[in-house]
Amino acid sequence: MITKQIQKEPKVQKNINFQIIHDDYFLVQRVFNDEDKQILKNFEANYDNINKGYVLQIKFYTNLIEILTRKYQVVNQIPYFVFSALQPIQKCLNFNIENQNKQIYYDQNDIKTPENDLPQSILKQLFNYQKEGIRFGMMNKCRILIADEMGVGKTIQAICLAFAYLKNLSKKMIVICPSSLKFYWKQEINKWYRVILNGRQVSQFIQVFQASNDQIEQQTKILICSYDIIQSAINKIEKYNAFLGIADEAHYLKNPDTKRSKAIIPYLKQLKHVILLTGTPAFAKPQEMYSLVSILRPDVFTNFLDYGKRYCNPKKSNFHNGLDYSGSSNELELHYLLTRYMMIRRLKKDVLNELPDKKRKKIKVSTDSSIQSQIAQILKKVKDKTLQILMNPPPNQQFQNEPDSYFNGNHGSSQFQSLKTCYMLSGLAKQQQVLNYLEELLKSVDKVIVFAEHIQILDNIEKFANDRKKKYIRIDGSVRDEEKSIRVQSFENNKNISIAILSFGAASLGITLTSASNILFAEMHWTPAIMEQAEDRAHRIGQKNPVTCHYLIGEGTLDNMLYKKILEKQQIVGAILDGKTVNLKFDETDTPNQMNSNTINQQSHNQEQQFQQLKQQKQTNMTNNQGKTCSNKSKNQDEKKQQGGLIQQSILNYCHQNATGKNKLEKVNFLNMKEQIIPCEEIEIKEDFPVKEKNFIQKRSRKQFDKENKHIQEELYRPEKQLKNKLLSNKQQNFIIID
Numbered sequence: 001m002i003t004k005q006i007q008k009e010p011k012v013q014k015n016i017n018f019q020i021i022h023d024d025y026f027l028v029q030r031v032f033n034d035e036d037k038q039i040l041k042n043f044e045a046n047y048d049n050i051n052k053g054y055v056l057q058i059k060f061y062t063n064l065i066e067i068l069t070r071k072y073q074v075v076n077q078i079p080y081f082v083f084s085a086l087q088p089i090q091k092c093l094n095f096n097i098e099n100q101n102k103q104i105y106y107d108q109n110d111i112k113t114p115e116n117d118l119p120q121s122i123l124k125q126l127f128n129y130q131k132e133g134i135r136f137g138m139m140n141k142c143r144i145l146i147a148d149e150m151g152v153g154k155t156i157q158a159i160c161l162a163f164a165y166l167k168n169l170s171k172k173m174i175v176i177c178p179s180s181l182k183f184y185w186k187q188e189i190n191k192w193y194r195v196i197l198n199g200r201q202v203s204q205f206i207q208v209f210q211a212s213n214d215q216i217e218q219q220t221k222i223l224i225c226s227y228d229i230i231q232s233a234i235n236k237i238e239k240y241n242a243f244l245g246i247a248d249e250a251h252y253l254k255n256p257d258t259k260r261s262k263a264i265i266p267y268l269k270q271l272k273h274v275i276l277l278t279g280t281p282a283f284a285k286p287q288e289m290y291s292l293v294s295i296l297r298p299d300v301f302t303n304f305l306d307y308g309k310r311y312c313n314p315k316k317s318n319f320h321n322g323l324d325y326s327g328s329s330n331e332l333e334l335h336y337l338l339t340r341y342m343m344i345r346r347l348k349k350d351v352l353n354e355l356p357d358k359k360r361k362k363i364k365v366s367t368d369s370s371i372q373s374q375i376a377q378i379l380k381k382v383k384d385k386t387l388q389i390l391m392n393p394p395p396n397q398q399f400q401n402e403p404d405s406y407f408n409g410n411h412g413s414s415q416f417q418s419l420k421t422c423y424m425l426s427g428l429a430k431q432q433q434v435l436n437y438l439e440e441l442l443k444s445v446d447k448v449i450v451f452a453e454h455i456q457i458l459d460n461i462e463k464f465a466n467d468r469k470k471k472y473i474r475i476d477g478s479v480r481d482e483e484k485s486i487r488v489q490s491f492e493n494n495k496n497i498s499i500a501i502l503s504f505g506a507a508s509l510g511i512t513l514t515s516a517s518n519i520l521f522a523e524m525h526w527t528p529a530i531m532e533q534a535e536d537r538a539h540r541i542g543q544k545n546p547v548t549c550h551y552l553i554g555e556g557t558l559d560n561m562l563y564k565k566i567l568e569k570q571q572i573v574g575a576i577l578d579g580k581t582v583n584l585k586f587d588e589t590d591t592p593n594q595m596n597s598n599t600i601n602q603q604s605h606n607q608e609q610q611f612q613q614l615k616q617q618k619q620t621n622m623t624n625n626q627g628k629t630c631s632n633k634s635k636n637q638d639e640k641k642q643q644g645g646l647i648q649q650s651i652l653n654y655c656h657q658n659a660t661g662k663n664k665l666e667k668v669n670f671l672n673m674k675e676q677i678i679p680c681e682e683i684e685i686k687e688d689f690p691v692k693e694k695n696f697i698q699k700r701s702r703k704q705f706d707k708e709n710k711h712i713q714e715e716l717y718r719p720e721k722q723l724k725n726k727l728l729s730n731k732q733q734n735f736i737i738i739d
Contacts (some may be wrong), residue, residue, distance in 0.1 A: 014072035017053075018061070019333040020082055023340075026061055027332065029053035039067060051332065079310060085300045085337045089141045095298035097266050102298075104272055110165075112138040117164040122196045126156070129351040133157045136344045138164065142244070142273035143296045145338075147345040150279035150509075150533055151540025152352065155185075158246050158275045159192045165273055168197075169205055169221045171243035176264065178249050179226035181510040182208050183481050185248065186224055209233070216240055227252050231263040243272060249509060250276040251529070253295075254288035256304065265291055269298045279536070280529035286311040286334060287325045296342050348539070356517075356546040358539045362563070363437070364553050367429035372556040375425050378418045426557035427457045427523040434522045434552055435464045441550070442470070442498060447491070447516035449500045451508070451534045453523045461501050461522065472499035475507040484511070491515065508534040517545040521552065524562040 016036075017029040028045070029052060031037055037054075043064055045054040056064065061078070068074050093104040114123060114134050123131065134157055137144045142165055146154045162173050175185050186206055193202045207217050209225035212233040216223060223240060230237055245268055247253070253261045268274050276292055287308065294301040301307055304325075308314055311334050313327030339345070348355055438461070441448055452458050458476055465472040471494070473487040484506070491497050492515045500513060504525050516538050525531050539547040553559040 011071070011073040014068065014074050015076060016068065016072075016074055017076045017330070018078050019053075019330050020058070020078060020086065021051075021055070021332050021336055022058075023086060024058050025055055026058055026078070027051055027053045027055055028064075036068075039064070079306060081300050081302070081306055082310070082333065082337065085297065086340060088341050089143065089297075089299075093299055095269065095302070097269060097298070102270055104270075106141050106272075110141050110273075112164050114138070114160075114164075118160055119196055119198075121198060122160060122192070125195065126160070127153070127351070129346055130157050130160075133344050133346070134160050134164075137161045137275065140341050142275065143342075144274075145250070145276040145278070145292055145296060145343040147278060147343050149345070149347045150536035151355075151543075152279075152346055152348055153541055154277045154279070155188050155248075156192060158248075158277055159189060160196075161275055162244055162246060163193070163196055165244050166221075169202065172220075172241060173222050173244045173246065174237065174240065174242040175222065175224045175246045175248065176227060176230055176268075177224065177247075178252065178510065179228060180481055180484065180506065181248060182224050182226060183485060184510050187485075189222060212236075227260055227264065230267075231260045234263045234267060238267065244275070245271045245273070246275045246277065247295075248277045250278045250292055251280055251288065253291045256291045256294075261291060265295055268295045280533065285326050286328050286331070289334070289338075293338070293342060352541065355539070355541070356543055358535065358547040358549065360535075360549045360551060362551050362553055364555060365430050365433035365437070367554045367556055368432070371425050371429035375422050375429065375557055378422050378425075381418065422558050424454050424456070426554055426559055427452065427454055429557050430552060430554035430559075431457060431460050431522070433554075434520070435460070437550070437552060438464065438499075438520060439468065441518060441520065445518050446495065447498050447500070447518070449502060449513055449516045449519045449538060451502050451504055451519065451521050451523070453504050453525060455503075457522055458501055458503060461499075465499050465501070470499055471497045472501055473497060474501040475511075476503040477506050479506060488513065502534075502537075504530055504534060507537070511537055512540060512542065513537045514540060514542040514544075517543065517547045518550065519547065520550045524551070524553075524559050526562065 015030055019027045019029070021027050027048065028040060031040060031054065040054045040056065043056050043060040045056045047053075048055050065074065065077060089106065091106055093106070095102055114131050117138070118134070126134075130153055133146055133148065133154075137146070137157075138161070142161055146157055148154050148157075165171070166173055175189075177185055186203075186208055189206060190201075190203055194200065202222070205219060205221040207220040207223055209216070209223060209229055212229050214233075216236065216239075220240075223237075223242070225233075225237070247264075247268060253265055255261060256265060274295060276295065278292075289311075290301065290304050290307050293307075294304075308323075308325040311328070311330050312325040313329035314323040314325050315327060317324035434457075438448060438450065450461055452461065455476070458474065462472065462474055464470075473491045475484055475487055479487070488511050491500050491513060500507075500516065502508075508530050519535055519538055521531070521534070525534075535547070535549050551563075553563060
């Protein structure tokens with residue numbers, strides 16, 4: 001007897017996405033079939049317009065998956081480790097390191113409270129949000145990431161947490177930090193422990209580990225060492241038997257494949273208590289968070305492949321064999337997992353109500369035409385693939401450590417060197433405009449911080465300061481740590497020092513410069529977090545004035561490309577850390593304060609009078625025309641003229657007084673009638689800026705009119721063109737409207 005075997009049809013693959021968004025709820029996305037939508041509604045699902053998905057109670061997850069898997073091959077289900085991450089650390093932390101099982105035991109003594117375990121002398125000096133940060137750490141066995149925005153005060157929270165667990169220094173602690181911050185940490189621990197211990201000195205128990213061949217002193221209870229040294233002295237450090245570890249600027253460990261990370265990450269995992277500090281835990285990608293979460297919860301995040309598949313949106317790489325994990329996915333879930341038991345993060349705008357505002361100005365400047373031509377010629381020869389690699393670095397250890405040799409392998413070292421040359425030329429091309437801008441800025445403010453990347457740019461700024469006989473400090477990679485602290489204090493305490501010339505690498509973290517409230521970026525940096533770190537040298541606790549960050553974007557350089565990439569990276573970082581998409585926002589509307597010379601003020605006043613005269617003339621004409629028309633004319637025409645008058649008023653009020661009483665040019669918004677003045681989007685400065693014979697040109701697009709405003713264009717254009725002709729006849733004009 002012959003039996004016919006019936007083959008089952010393969011199930012259709014369904015790419016429905018599931019995300020945990022709360023202990024009790026999950027989100028279902030990418031549901032387009034009406035039948036599937038009805039299934040969700042049967043489980044009491046509610047549609048979330050913001051996140052474009054259906055929200056269900058977590059208790060329905062198993063039943064929902066069971067029903068869907070009968071119909072489809074469902075992908076993107078919630079993996080097991082996600083549910084494990086929703087549970088706090090229990091009595092035993094069980095994990096493996098290099099195939100060896102490790103166990104860390106906890107009891108009730110590891111759960112503390114600020115009120116019971118910190119003296120009143122220190123509690124009185126803490127902000128409420130700092131107390132909450134300490135409480136969060138105590139409730140989670142002191143294995144946490146404090147990711148407060150830079151300038152909020154992470155150091156003091158870590159010091160207080162450590163004190164509560166060290167029991168009056170009866171146990172040992174290690175502080176790992178960048179080399180430039182070693183003496184800063186010694187200073188801060190001394191300062192705050194004197195408060196905690198009622199004046200008792202602890203300096204004799206603190207040792208700064210200077211070199212890998214140093215010996216750890218017997219009385220040392222607090223060992224401070226840099227990331228670079230600890231990797232070469234890890235065996236000696238392990239014998240120190242630290243009870244608690246603090247890793248400052250923990251994003252130094254973002255790449256698990258570096259020698260530094262391979263030495264330090266396993267060491268930190270084995271400590272009973274670990275405090276990670278960084279204001280920028282994910283410089284650009286979820287991939288860079290893995291090292292940090294694996295330190296805090298080695299029992300949950302056991303391998304990168306599971307994590308990467310869930311949160312890094314892996315795709316086939318265009319540059320190497322294998323997958324590219326530089327993407328981002330399930331950001332809502334990752335944010336919730338981080339903030340549930342591992343990470344606490346507060347932004348300055350949320351917790352420091354008295355901290356002055358910070359705004360960014362994007363200023364377009366002209367560049368040296370010959371250098372601009374060099375940049376254009378180089379970019380023509382550079383392959384798009386090489387440029388893409390540089391703008392989106394692959395997760396490759398060789399690239400992270402030695403980009404030159406990486407390109408030398410199969411990616412063209414000469415191409416990479418060409419881009420590095422373009423990067424340097426981008427700074428040189430606008431250097432004269434940077435110096436002009438700085439000179440004018442110093443006429444209205446007492447102190448300015450200037451950041452740059454290349455030595456040649458720093459040298460030119462230093463030469464400018466010497467030529468103008470301006471006192472300054474300079475901090476770059478050649479300055480020793482002890483000397484750096486001295487120079488910072490000089491800038492802060494000496495009113496005669498007006499310029500701080502700083503390199504990104506040496507001074508974008510670990511120093512406080514709140515005596516200045518203006519930061520000038522002579523060059524852009526590849527990484528958004530570095531830019532924000534540099535900004536927050538001034539915008540932090542202790543700042544009393546609004547901080548303005550001046551970004552000078554050179555025409556025909558790499559600046560615009562870097563600016564766009566920074567915005568893209570910041571969107572991903574904001575979604576993961578803060579639970580919402582954010583940009584590195586620029587206040588693209590403000591005109592530089594240095595335009596406030598007497599000549600420009602007078603010209604602005606004259607132009608205001610011209611505008612007012614045109615306004616009166618136009619109003620007179622409109623009145624006469626109304627008198628001649630018949631009384632039975634439609635009211636619509638009167639309404640149109642009134643709307644036209646509102647827009648004319650917007651044009652007339654292009655100049656107003658800012659907070660300091662200085663004149664400032666503004667851009668007109670033709671779509672929002674309620675606001676007569678809003679700032680312009682971009683500022684363009686011509687070669688000899690700010691020489692008064694040159695024009696300060698402010699552009700606006702006619703495309704901004706939408707259909708409902710077409711009826712007033714005729715009324716608007718006529719007086720504007722009359723004004724334009726008058727202004728063009730004036731050789732001293734500094735503001736024109738361009739069609």
